[in-house]
Amino acid sequence: MIFEERVHKYEYKLNDTDDQIVEYIIKNKQEAVNLSIQYLAAKLYTVPNTITRLSKKLGYDGFSHMKNNLKEEIQRQEKVLSENTLILNINKTIDLMDQNKFAIVKKIIHEARRVLFFAVGDTAPICEIMVKNLKVVGKQAEYYFHRHDMLHEVNHLEGSDVLFLISLSGETTQVLDMAKLAKKRGVRLISLTHFSENSLQQMSDINLYCFSPYKKFNEYNITDKTPVMLILRALVEFYWEGTK
DSSP, rough: OOOHHHHHHHHGGGOOHHHHHHHHHHHHHHHTSOOOHHHHHTTTSOHHHHHHHHHHHHHOOHHHHHHHHHHHHOOOOTTTTSSSSSHHHHHHHHHHHOOHHHHHHHHHHOOOOEEEEEEGGHHHHHHHHHHHHTTTTTEEEEEOHHHHHHHHHTOOOOOEEEEEEEEEESSOOHHHHHHHHHHHTOOEEEEEEESOOOHHHHHHEEEEEOOOOOOTTTTEOOOOOOOHHHHHHHHHHHHTTOOO
16 A cells, blocks of 8 residues: 555544654655654654654554555556456455444444435445344344435435445435435444545545446446455454444
8 A cells, every 4th residue: 555545544633743753754755765863853843752652553664664665665666457356445445444444333233223224236236145144133224226215215314323325426415315314414424435535425424435447348338246245244244243
């Protein structure tokens, strides 16, 4: 996972000082990898411990680990086009699995009176699987394929309920409409999207990511749904483990 992807993955952990350090590193990678932690801290009017903590927030072992990874990024060009797309998507999705976020989602779902799932198109059937996976441990969960049924249910949600929305683009109109309606009712939102900045992610209380960029073939949307299943399976196994 490259530096910018780590920043996006862990942005919920970063404060204003972290953001300033990150911005400098992104703009000056070639220079940053040749600086000592003391010199970099002085240049950014902070202290070495702050940079060390940032490195660990981003999933590195420390500053040296972060620098070495940055050097590797600079020295190599990712051969994305030549890689097997499925393997690439799976590997990047595994990198995006965040146990801290899973713990937050688990707590939200556990405390909810009921959990309502919604997605459209080819992703919709995955909601049925998630409902079954929660029901096996006694959690009240539901899904609705049709928009009018979903509207009716969302209009009856309460503040103690949760709406779980899945949209790879994060820009699906029907999904965003449900999100806006639920927010008005004070309902907590969990979303799962492709690893990108998008409208749904910005509206959600907590957002999970997979790696599945939009793909088209012979005018058909053939975007890979395997990463969606990987994240949701990992999440539900994390949830099951907590109910033992």
